[in-house]
Amino acid sequence: xxxxxxxxxxxxxxxxxxxxxxxxxxxxxxxxxxxxxxxxxxxxxxxxxxxxxxxxxxxxxxxxxxxxxxxxxxxxxxxxxxxxxxxxxxxxxxxxxxxxxxxxxxxxxxxxxxxxxxxxxxxxxxxxxxxxxxxxxxxxxxxxxxxxxxxxxxxxxxxxxxxxxxxxxxxxxxxxxxxxxxxxxxxxxxxxxxxxxxxxxxxxxxxxxxxxxxxxxxxxxxxxxxxxxxxxxxxxxxxxxxxxxxxxxxxxxxxxxxxxxxxxxxxxxxxxxxxxxxxxxxxxxxxxxxxxxxxxxxxxxxxxxxxxxxxxxxxxxxxxxxxxxxxxxxxxxxxxxxxxxxxxxxxxxxxxxxxxxxxxxxxxxxx
Amino acid sequence: xxxxxxxxxxxxxxxxxxxxxxxxxxxxxxxxxxxxxxxxxxxxxxxxxxxxxxxxxxxxxxxxxxxxxxxxxxxxxxxxxxxxxxxxxxxxxxxxxxxxxxxxxxxxxxxxxxxxxxxxxxxxxxxxxxxxxxxxxxxxxxxxxxxxxxxxxxxxxxxxxxxxxxxxxxxxxxxxxxxxxxxxxxxxxxxxxxxxxxxxxxxxxxxxxxxxxxxxxxxxxxxxxxxxxxxxxxxxxxxxxxxxxxxxxxxxxxxxxxxxxxxxxxxxxxxxxxxxxxxxxxxxxxxxxxxxxxxxxxxxxxxxxxxxxxxxxxxxxxxxxxxxxxxxxxxxxxxxxxxxxxxxxxxxxxxxxxxxxxxxxxxxxxxxxxxxxxxxxxxxxxxxxxxxxxxxxxxxxxxxxxxxxxxxxxxxxxxxxxxxxxxxxxxxxxxxxxxxxxxxxxxxxxxxxxxxxxxxxxxxxxxxxxxxxxxxxxxxxxxxxxxxxxxxxxxxxxxxxxxxxxxxxxxxxxxxxxxxxxxxxxxxxxxxxxxxxxxxxxxxxxxxxxxxxxxxxxxxxxx
Numbered sequence: 008x009x010x011x012x013x014x015x016x017x018x019x020x021x022x023x024x025x026x027x028x029x030x031x032x033x034x035x036x037x038x039x040x041x042x043x044x045x046x047x048x049x050x051x052x053x054x055x056x057x058x059x060x061x062x063x064x065x066x067x068x069x070x071x072x073x074x075x076x077x078x079x080x081x082x083x084x085x086x087x088x089x090x091x092x093x094x095x096x097x098x099x100x101x102x103x104x105x106x107x108x109x110x111x112x113x114x115x116x117x118x119x120x121x122x123x124x125x126x127x128x129x130x131x132x133x134x135x136x137x138x139x140x141x142x143x144x145x146x147x148x149x150x151x152x153x154x155x156x157x158x159x160x161x162x163x164x165x166x167x168x169x170x171x172x173x174x175x176x177x178x179x180x181x182x183x184x185x186x187x188x189x190x191x192x193x194x195x196x197x198x199x200x201x202x203x204x205x206x207x208x209x210x211x212x213x214x215x216x217x218x219x220x221x222x223x224x225x226x227x228x229x230x231x232x233x234x235x236x237x238x239x240x241x242x243x244x245x246x247x248x249x250x251x252x253x254x255x256x257x258x259x260x261x262x263x264x265x266x267x268x269x270x271x272x273x274x275x276x277x278x279x280x281x282x283x284x285x286x287x288x289x290x291x292x293x294x295x296x297x298x299x300x301x302x303x304x305x306x307x308x309x310x311x312x313x314x315x316x317x318x319x320x321x322x323x324x325x326x327x328x329x330x331x332x333x334x335x336x337x338x339x340x341x342x343x344x345x346x347x348x349x350x351x352x353x354x355x356x357x358x359x360x361x362x363x364x365x366x367x368x369x370x371x372x373x374x
Numbered sequence: 375x376x377x378x379x380x381x382x383x384x385x386x387x388x389x390x391x392x393x394x395x396x397x398x399x400x401x402x403x404x405x406x407x408x409x410x411x412x413x414x415x416x417x418x419x420x421x422x423x424x425x426x427x428x429x430x431x432x433x434x435x436x437x438x439x440x441x442x443x444x445x446x447x448x449x450x451x452x453x454x455x456x457x458x459x460x461x462x463x464x465x466x467x468x469x470x471x472x473x474x475x476x477x478x479x480x481x482x483x484x485x486x487x488x489x490x491x492x493x494x495x496x497x498x499x500x501x502x503x504x505x506x507x508x509x510x511x512x513x514x515x516x517x518x519x520x521x522x523x524x525x526x527x528x529x530x531x532x533x534x535x536x537x538x539x540x541x542x543x544x545x546x547x548x549x550x551x552x553x554x555x556x557x558x559x560x561x562x563x564x565x566x567x568x569x570x571x572x573x574x575x576x577x578x579x580x581x582x583x584x585x586x587x588x589x590x591x592x593x594x595x596x597x598x599x600x601x602x603x604x605x606x607x608x609x610x611x612x613x614x615x616x617x618x619x620x621x622x623x624x625x626x627x628x629x630x631x632x633x634x635x636x637x638x639x640x641x642x643x644x645x646x647x648x649x650x651x652x653x654x655x656x657x658x659x660x661x662x663x664x665x666x667x668x669x670x671x672x673x674x675x676x677x678x679x680x681x682x683x684x685x686x687x688x689x690x691x692x693x694x695x696x697x698x699x700x701x702x703x704x705x706x707x708x709x710x711x712x713x714x715x716x717x718x719x720x721x722x723x724x725x726x727x728x729x730x731x732x733x734x735x736x737x738x739x740x741x742x743x744x745x746x747x748x749x750x751x752x753x754x755x756x757x758x759x760x761x762x763x764x765x766x767x768x769x770x771x772x773x774x775x776x777x778x779x780x781x782x783x784x785x786x787x788x789x790x791x792x793x794x795x796x797x798x799x800x801x802x803x804x805x806x807x808x809x810x811x812x813x814x815x816x817x818x819x820x821x822x823x824x825x826x827x828x829x830x831x832x833x834x835x836x837x838x839x840x841x842x843x844x845x846x847x848x849x850x851x852x853x854x855x856x857x858x859x860x861x862x863x864x865x866x867x868x869x870x871x872x873x874x875x876x877x878x879x880x881x882x883x884x885x886x887x888x889x890x891x892x893x894x895x896x897x898x899x900x901x902x903x904x905x906x907x908x909x910x911x912x913x914x915x916x917x918x919x920x921x922x923x924x925x926x927x928x929x930x931x932x933x
Contacts, residue, residue, distance in 0.1 A: 025874040033888050071893050073856040080863040083870035090874060114866040
């Protein structure tokens, strides 16, 4: 029932933009214009009280100019498509949307990133999730193992489906694209969000979750929206802390961890729901590289640049002195270390020494 | 051998040589050096003969304020022999002068005066007569009449080359339908071809810058072309002037000082030069540190040099324009429009300037774009005193000035030391009381810095206007492209809105029309900047262009 009304709301919203901002203006011989928030780090602010990147109000316009007319037409055509699928209770994947545009002659998208951008802009313009517009991503949501029972619904019968994440053996539970309807049962002490599938596998192999009484989440790089939302809901509802374990490099800090915790500039319009402000950074910190005498790789120019960019432009990094120090420390050390570098001290060193050690010393974490 | 040499030593060689040394008649000199007067090869010789006759006719008519009507006929007698007939409605020539004017080299009135005319030296027409005589042995046939009250006279003339004197073969009174005018008939060796340096081209280019004349031309193929008068307005009549002090050279100054009747330096300056009043004359004397009452005959070479320095230091107003008759921006542009179908025309007439004491005016016009080939070199039409210059383009100061102008600033491409490339034609006219040609054949203008500077200034002025046109056109093209691009997406907006708001096909059509209207309103009117050329005359433009590809001379002189 609730779903139904939210669909009607979305359709109404689409129609009102098409009518008030475009059609009525055209009839009055005025320039029609679509306005949407600028999605970029330059247009967000970070307030730790709210805990996520918020848009500050810079807008971009699409109208009858040479540089915006194409996306103007594409946005309207995509809005028409979205209205259509929402009314018919259907879905379109991001990739499908890209192919559908191939019917639009000169207005078609040449590459999928173009159609993804227009889709994200539509989200931002209407302040709704793309899922509400009927669009779904192809991306995997991440994997989960450990002390958790996920309560899903059988799509045929509508009955509760209890999924025990301890029962996947050497495999894992896949986070679905939409997680809003899930319920959770757990007595785990914490959630450990891990950057690489390799480290996730190592911890799984030795049933680390049993030993530490925790839930393991494999993010596989920058966490998807679904993964972020899953961790957020799980943590909020069951009141369990979230610790993040990534490679000791700029990408792990400024992209993976920062996006999980406060969201991204590009998706600033939906950060409020797709972030985990309570997350803490466990490691690998620059100091860990020294303390645990980890084997390193020299920083490449792109790493150094990424670090400098983060220090200069990332409101989250700028806000936290600890992070500024960490990044500057790494730039000075000129080296980085991967999670798996801990294997230098033995395959199970991470389980037996590193993680227990770090969990005991919150003062070595980063905010 | 040795014996001979020793014999020679006895009589100084100079005495032997002296036996062979005697005065060379100008006519004999020409016999050997006819290329200097433009009679290098049969094709050019035929053109030069006609050119000299036509130039003379036009000068005579204009001097007498008669709107010129000139009949030119070229008859092919054999493949290499032609009969040339040029007949005008000019003032005619008095009986006594006819033999001298046509059969004595360096005879005439134009050399001695400073005023703008086509002929200058008094060589041209008699040289044609001589050339005809040398190549066919036939005398020149002249008919002339000065008014209906006077009879017409007919002459057959040869030139006595030894003595540079006319030799009268026949002299009689004849019946002639014309009230006044002159007709000359020459048989000479030549070769007729159309193309860039042809008679047809010469006459056409003459017509372009002389809209007040009518030429009826019958070519060797017996085709008649009439270049009809486009304007009843005669060019402003020019007055003779005295030299301007600026640019006078020491040699000329010294001979002027010798010949003058003035008794003081001050009155010499005032009487013999233009633009010098008593104030200016005193100023010159002061600047030259010479006393104004010095006798001209007492002025030494050193003092003359001081005088020239003094002139340079003195501010003297520019020479009067009365002595020069420019074509004028308007007529220049009009003439170009007739010949070239372009999209942009501009012309400029510079203020008068002075070289070597001679005032001159430079005019230039540019035609850009349209049907002209963008891959080709600039097309150049050169004129001096309203006479087209067809040969020796490479040696001419006009060409040099064009090459030295930075055409890239004006949107054309140009490699170093070359004419620019682009859809562009340029006309340059220099009018002067004395046009400095590189040779008697009057084909190229000498490289005087003052002249080159003026030509460049004229070209730059045209160039700036061209650049602003080209820039504007580029912006408009870009704007047009932008609009087309935006318009391409308007139907998509219509279709999306129709789908979104469940509109009718009629609504959709209406949306598209309104959007186009909004777009035009927002971006402003597209300006139409290409010139509508109503003057372009396709038939006219074709004249002299069809190049017949016979062997040989076609390519000579192509720079």
